[in-house]
Amino acid sequence: MIQKTISFIKELYSDQNPVPLHAPVFFGNEKKYVVDCIDTTYVSSVGNYVDRFEEIVATYTASAKAVACVNGTNGLYLALSLCGVEQDDEVITQPVTFVATVNAIMYCRAHPVFIDVDRDTMGLSPERMSDWLDKNAEIKSSACFNRHTGNKIQACVPMHTFGTPGHIDKLQELCANWHIELIEDAAESIGSFFKGKHTGTFGRIGVLSFNGNKAITTGGGGMLLFRDMKEGEWAKHLTTQAKVPHRWDFNHDTIGYNYRMSNINAAIGCAQMENIEVILENKRQTAMKYKQFFKNTEIMFFDEPADCMSNFWLNSIILPTHERQQEFLTVTNDNGVMTRPVWKLMNKLPMFSNCQCGELENAEWFADRVVNIPSGFRISN
Ligand SMILES: *Cc1c(COP(=O)(O)O)cnc(C)c1O
Numbered sequence: 001m002i003q004k005t006i007s008f009i010k011e012l013y014s015d016q017n018p019v020p021l022h023a024p025v026f027f028g029n030e031k032k033y034v035v036d037c038i039d040t041t042y043v044s045s046v047g048n049y050v051d052r053f054e055e056i057v058a059t060y061t062a063s064a065k066a067v068a069c070v071n072g073t074n075g076l077y078l079a080l081s082l083c084g085v086e087q088d089d090e091v092i093t094q095p096v097t098f099v100a101t102v103n104a105i106m107y108c109r110a111h112p113v114f115i116d117v118d119r120d121t122m123g124l125s126p127e128r129m130s131d132w133l134d135k136n137a138e139i140k141s142s143a144c145f146n147r148h149t150g151n152k153i154q155a156c157v158p159m160h161t162f163g164t165p166g167h168i169d170k171l172q173e174l175c176a177n178w179h180i181e182l183i184e185d186a187a188e189s190i191g192s193f194f195k196g197k198h199t200g201t202f203g204r205i206g207v208l209s210f211n212g213n214k215a216i217t218t219g220g221g222g223m224l225l226f227r228d229m230k231e232g233e234w235a236k237h238l239t240t241q242a243k244v245p246h247r248w249d250f251n252h253d254t255i256g257y258n259y260r261m262s263n264i265n266a267a268i269g270c271a272q273m274e275n276i277e278v279i280l281e282n283k284r285q286t287a288m289k290y291k292q293f294f295k296n297t298e299i300m301f302f303d304e305p306a307d308c309m310s311n312f313w314l315n316s317i318i319l320p321t322h323e324r325q326q327e328f329l330t331v332t333n334d335n336g337v338m339t340r341p342v343w344k345l346m347n348k349l350p351m352f353s354n355c356q357c358g359e360l361e362n363a364e365w366f367a368d369r370v371v372n373i374p375s376g377f378r379i380s381n
Contacts, residue, residue, distance in 0.1 A: 018336035025377040033267035047263030061198040063225040065232025068261035072209025075222035076104035079205040083181035089154040095345040123166020124158035155181040160189035163313035191311035218269035287312035322368035342370040
């Protein structure tokens with residue numbers, strides 16, 4: 001089965017050897033717009049591409065406002081700060097995620113709490129979170145507190161794993177009931193929709209990443225998505241050193257950040273967004289080929305949940321056992337097909353090993369079995 005899979009993948013990506021997990025593609029106006037930045041000298045913090053890119057992404061995601069920033073990790077940190085996460089607060093997230101989610105929580109000097117994921121989405125489980133809150137939390141003067149630690153549970157950061165939308169409607173309701181701020185780590189899920197609504201637009205703030213390995217890239221970059229226009233405008237002010245606009249005066253009205261995306265990065269982003277439908281359709285077709293290939297085999301293709309549209313950023317397969325996962329990883333990587341396991345669970349990393357956790361059965365189950373297979377844009381057939 002492994003040899004058959006290797007042949008199948010090599011045929012899908014016959015123009016690439018070895019076959020990478022995910023490579024960016026630039027077949028549109030990327031070069032033209034970057035040259036334009038250089039020709040006009042607007043390569044840095046001044047220029048039109050940033051505003052244009054923000055408008056394109058706001059329209060695409062149907063957000064009230066989108067604010068570009070230097071990367072997704074910083075975007076998450078800013079989102080947490082805007083949602084009032086402070087030292088010693090607790091922030092609920094999932095153990096199945098990229099380390100950046102948890103690092104952003106740590107930058108606030110807050111404490112992550114790891115709650116299990118669902119088997120159908122690999123995203124934060126509303127049922128598990130609800131159980132954990134029933135056991136550990138209480139509401140006092142319109143805020144949520146941990147009864148055991150006494151800390152405030154200020155925010156929740158679910159992540160749409162590999163582009164698969166999580167049960168975000170239920171999480172939204174749960175967070176509202178418990179007075180917890182909802183921030184979506186949508187770093188991997190541009191182009192993924194939950195019941196027709198773009199991921200990252202359910203929470204108070206959503207964060208996208210445009211790192212080189214994501215479905216759409218700006219080289220490096222991120223975007224904050226806001227439901228509230230005013231909050232978005234405030235965020236933009238913060239990302240630009242909180243400078244009060246004036247023709248020559250230097251006036252800053254609060255402590256700001258240098259988090260603004262550069263014009264060059266935004267130029268690449270504008271060009272990429274012009275082709276987002278082509279890129280997503282290509283990735284979807286690859287996913288459907290994989291789905292068909294793994295049908296009636298011992299390997300399960302991880303499909304999009306009902307009523308959801310995944311961007312199929314990274315296609316995932318589930319091997320029957322941990323041993324088979326390890327064998328699959330070894331043989332594919334030895335034979336020129338790049339594959340990767342899911343990240344080591346966050347609660348297993350040394351710096352987060354003392355964090356509070358719920359039961360993590362499903363997370364462990366995925367960690368033992370998931371393999372990501374090549375999912376980038378296919379030029380051939
Ligand atoms: C990529 C990613 C980030 C961070 O984005 P950067 O732009 O690389 O800083 C955050 N969370 C998740 C889940 C990611 O996959």
